[in-house]
Amino acid sequence: MKEDLDLGKMSRMLSPRLTVLVTCAREEGRPNIITLSWTMPTSIRPPMVAISVGKRRYSHDVIKESGEFVINVPTKDIESEVWICGTTSGRKLDKFKETNLTAEKPKKVNAPCIRECPINIECKVTGSIESGDHTIFIGKVVALSADSNIHTDGIPNPINGKILYWRNGTKEGDTFYFTK
């Protein structure tokens, strides 16, 4: 039997969702990390991907001004670091220092990759559009690298990879799920 729900519960009904760490950086100043689950690929040729970032987030203006970002796919091994990056603000905190995550030299952008994440997707912003309290940034993929032990011929293995899926708002608090 179906019942009407408060419209604000929409995002909970589209979960658990694949969770990523997005890095960004102004030309000067420390890079930042934000935890996001509102992402989606948006084009095959050329390869493009979109992320949705809250307008009040520190990373929002950094991505807007720098025109680039990196999507880093984390695993269960750094679950607590993913938590920190999703619950603190880069305005006050150097998240690389706070989490001890390692900035890895990117290939085609200025924002660093995260070494501990087995997948790094470097993107240049080609467009953006406002959507309520968030902005959708569209990124053209300019570099892609992955640990050889997390994929076979470009296909990630969620069993070996222990990829994180985010579900928010349970009674027990926010939780991660994993594919089996």
Place this chain on the structure above:
Amino acid sequence: MKEDLDLGKMSRMLSPRLTVLVTCAREEGRPNIITLSWTMPTSIRPPMVAISVGKRRYSHDVIKESGEFVINVPTKDIESEVWICGTTSGRKLDKFKETNLTAEKPKKVNAPCIRECPINIECKVTGSIESGDHTIFIGKVVALSADSNIHTDGIPNPINGKILYWRNGTKEGDTFYFTK
């Protein structure tokens, strides 16, 4: 050890992804169903969600012209129907007839909900932007309903719900995963 991958493998590296059935309809003519995993929430207040639809897909022009769509969240119970909706075209086929899925009366839009899907999210398009070979359609949520046995206080239970996650391009063919 990380290695460079062909940029076209980006979407595979952001998977498995939550999979949904999107319904749409012109004022006249039969409604259509398309299987998508390129979706994301994009706003909390007001609740908004984005979907990415290939420009050559039949549903692309139907959504563009009608200005609305419904996101229906399927479960393992209708896995084969989800497969059919993702591998056939509404140009040639009446997918409701082909799959025996049931059109359920929507509350605020013209496009039908799918009865067999425990979650239905009715949306009005408020904006769109091209992204490579796809268009991102942004929808404001105008109605939300869910089976009471798939959620607790608006939080879906992926264990009871047997929610589908899509992973494409394995050697064994495309496959579904499930949260545990």
